[in-house]
Amino acid sequence: MSVLSALSTRDTGSRKTRWTPGRLALLAVALLLTLVWLLPLAWAVATSLKPEAETTQTPLAWIGSEITFEAYAKVWETGDLQRWFLNSAFISVMTTLLTVLSCAMAAYGFTRTQFRGKKLLYGLVLAGIMVPPQVLMAPLFVEMVQLGLVDTYWGVILPQVAEPAMVFILVKFFEAVPRELEESAFVDGAGRWRVFFTIVLPLSRPVLAAVAIFVFIMSWNNFLWPFLVTTDPNGMTLPVGLTNVQSSFGVRYAQIMASLVLAALPLLVIFTLFQRQIVRGVAHTGLAGQ
Amino acid sequence: MTTAATTPASTAAPARAPAAAPAGIRRPWTEHGLLFVAPFLLIYAGFLLWPLLSGLWMSFTDADITARGSTFTGLDNYTEALSDPDVWASLWNTVWFTVLSTIPLVLLGLLLALLANELKVVQWLWRLSWFAPFMLPSGVVCLLFLNMIYQPEFGLADQLFAVFGLHPDIGWLTDERYAMLSIAATTVWWTVGFNFLLYLAALQSIPAHLYEAAELDGAGPWQRLKHITLPMLRRTTVLVLVLQLLASLKIFDQVYLMTGGGPDDSTRVVLQYVYQQGFTGYRIGYASAVSYIFFAMILIVSLMRPWLSRRRAEEAAR
Numbered sequence: 001m002s003v004l005s006a007l008s009t010r011d012t013g014s015r016k017t018r019w020t021p022g023r024l025a026l027l028a029v030a031l032l033l034t035l036v037w038l039l040p041l042a043w044a045v046a047t048s049l050k051p052e053a054e055t056t057q058t059p060l061a062w063i064g065s066e067i068t069f070e071a072y073a074k075v076w077e078t079g080d081l082q083r084w085f086l087n088s089a090f091i092s093v094m095t096t097l098l099t100v101l102s103c104a105m106a107a108y109g110f111t112r113t114q115f116r117g118k119k120l121l122y123g124l125v126l127a128g129i130m131v132p133p134q135v136l137m138a139p140l141f142v143e144m145v146q147l148g149l150v151d152t153y154w155g156v157i158l159p160q161v162a163e164p165a166m167v168f169i170l171v172k173f174f175e176a177v178p179r180e181l182e183e184s185a186f187v188d189g190a191g192r193w194r195v196f197f198t199i200v201l202p203l204s205r206p207v208l209a210a211v212a213i214f215v216f217i218m219s220w221n222n223f224l225w226p227f228l229v230t231t232d233p234n235g236m237t238l239p240v241g242l243t244n245v246q247s248s249f250g251v252r253y254a255q256i257m258a259s260l261v262l263a264a265l266p267l268l269v270i271f272t273l274f275q276r277q278i279v280r281g282v283a284h285t286g287l288a289g290q
Numbered sequence: 291m292t293t294a295a296t297t298p299a300s301t302a303a304p305a306r307a308p309a310a311a312p313a314g315i316r317r318p319w320t321e322h323g324l325l326f327v328a329p330f331l332l333i334y335a336g337f338l339l340w341p342l343l344s345g346l347w348m349s350f351t352d353a354d355i356t357a358r359g360s361t362f363t364g365l366d367n368y369t370e371a372l373s374d375p376d377v378w379a380s381l382w383n384t385v386w387f388t389v390l391s392t393i394p395l396v397l398l399g400l401l402l403a404l405l406a407n408e409l410k411v412v413q414w415l416w417r418l419s420w421f422a423p424f425m426l427p428s429g430v431v432c433l434l435f436l437n438m439i440y441q442p443e444f445g446l447a448d449q450l451f452a453v454f455g456l457h458p459d460i461g462w463l464t465d466e467r468y469a470m471l472s473i474a475a476t477t478v479w480w481t482v483g484f485n486f487l488l489y490l491a492a493l494q495s496i497p498a499h500l501y502e503a504a505e506l507d508g509a510g511p512w513q514r515l516k517h518i519t520l521p522m523l524r525r526t527t528v529l530v531l532v533l534q535l536l537a538s539l540k541i542f543d544q545v546y547l548m549t550g551g552g553p554d555d556s557t558r559v560v561l562q563y564v565y566q567q568g569f570t571g572y573r574i575g576y577a578s579a580v581s582y583i584f585f586a587m588i589l590i591v592s593l594m595r596p597w598l599s600r601r602r603a604e605e606a607a608r
Contacts (some may be wrong), residue, residue, distance in 0.1 A: 023408075023409070026409060027411075030402075030406070033402065034419040037419040037420055037423065039450075040438075040439055040446065041422075041434075043446045044434050044438060047438055055444070056441075056443075056444040058443055058449070059452070060450070060452065060453055102329045102330040105330065106327045106329070106331065110327065113326060115323035115324045118323065121327065128334065130588070131585070132536075132540055132588050134540055134564075135342075135582070136581075137564065137581070138568040138569075138574045138578050139341040139344045139348055139578060140337065140341040141355075142348070142353070142574060143337075143344065158336070159337040159338075161337070162333045162334045162337045162338040164334065164338070217425065221425075221426070221427040223542075238429075239427035239429040239430070240429070242429040242430065242433060243433070243547060253438060256433060257437070260433055260434055263429070263430050264430050267425045268426075270425075271418075271421075272418070275414065275418075278425075
């Protein structure tokens, strides 16, 4: 996919940048838009650092009479955020592992093996790409009630693993991989499973990483399904638990903002660390995945 | 699943190579196929296909949340839904939100990508500020806008107006005329980064020699934009547009978290209505019927993409 190669090349400095008035004007527009985009986040941070009594003051003030971490301390003491964070981490990691493994195996099976009904089954998987998960919310919930999986980790995880778009992406990838490497291993007597785990998977590391990052972010941020299937605050994921903060803190705006900042932090750290991979993964998988 | 009749005679070796193959080389392509596919298919069948079918069945029944002891009611749910003014209102609200959000999300995504691509400097800054919000969970975004942006007086929106001496006195989320606009604005802020990235990738894959040739022919920046950049982006635009329409039609989080469908149901979108019917009204059968009507809308939009690209191809062929 050309998108992938385009993003992997670094910002090309082929043409010299000369600062003509036109370009300066563009830069001004870009900086203004950047400011608009950063303001809400800055406002959340600013509010979280104010004393509670000053959060609703009206002449615009970015800094209160003092900078205090009191709101953070209060939020931390309750322990809720930490618990939701751990729930989210477990659920997202498991979802990612299971999705990547099961989708990679399925995609490999569809591209490299023959069995009865293969085309029919693959067609069935592809058709699933068009099904928005939101359509399933009522019947899936009833199913979870019947299976006794409401308020369990598996109840949150399993429906997120059934992600046919990822199979499609990986099928496209495997189709483009030459068979020679595998063939020579077969001739050397390796079995199909050994070839898959020791040759195919390591070879596919970049695309698997792209899929994994995408699945992880989607799972971490998923709201509707975890929200429906967890009623016990102790089992909630971070995005779902946050909505409880509203009611439990009342109108303590500094504390609400502190919770939001703490909840946003892990993702922003991940983003700054893996910016390039994430940008590539989103552009690559996002295309086929939605 | 034993639908042997439909199995296409495949090009590769016979389905099961006999143990005594002449050269002693096994036919590895044919082995363990189903085992590779099975784990995914089990989960897929259990948690996508099954609820899809059982939801379809429930939409013809009066099922409640336990789905026990429901009776078949034929098309009753569908006829009720199609004559339910609330369904029509929520469908309209969904379409309205889709229009309000899609237009700025596509155009602004393009504009931001053009800016970043043209300026070439501090790419990390553009990516960070325009794409980072996309990484945040809906809860973070919505609670931030609900509590500290759209609040009257001390919310950032009113505070910024006040800096310029303006006091618009608008109930951003509490006035029917503005609530949907405010939700759309939040959505633009939150998700424009995705379209920005898709456009940026497309821009960076336009061959540089096209621009060099145009420059030699004396084309100015506007002409280059009009005759090279925009035509080269047409395929991406179809893609971005369809993806955005699908994403906007599926809106739920922002409405549920910021207005709960209010004020006076003015922001109640389809999925919010499905949620209310199914999970607070416990009418799972009815909620499923409305879901399937919504599903039909989504399918129509999904099928627009091949249709749009085919039309483009026909135009090009002329």
